[in-house]
Amino acid sequence: MISFPRLECWNNMTKMATVVAEVDKKRVLCRISSESLRVKFGASDDKLMQSVVQHRMVIQEAAKRLIERDDFQEDGSVLIQTADL
Template sequence: MISFPRLESWNNLTKMATVVAQVDRKRVLCRISYESLRAKFGASDDKFMQSVAQHRTDIQEAARRLIEQDDYEADGSVLIQTSDLQ
């Protein structure tokens, strides 16, 4: 079972937003880059997390598909690319 608690953060060094998925009692970090937020949702330079909140459902669905496909990064996280967003 996959659920998404409202845990999100922004990393200014990597320019990535992270949302958390709960997968069978384990946390999986699901990351999406500034470039993807801007390309897909038109996120402005100072409103990254507002864009994540506005498009939470789309981001979570992309993360869910990647998790179900076992498409994990070496560190166990999931990287959501622009092409993963519908």
């Protein structure tokens, strides 16, 4: 089972938002770039995290599909790209 607690953060160095998925009681970090947030949702630089909150369901569904396909990065995270949304 995959669930999504309301945990998200912004990394200013990587310009990525991270939302957390819980998969079989393990946390999986699901990352989405500022570029994807701008392209898909029209997010401005000062409202990137607001965009994550506003489009939480779409982002979570994309993350869920990637997890179910075992599409993990080397570090165990999931990278949500514009085409995944």
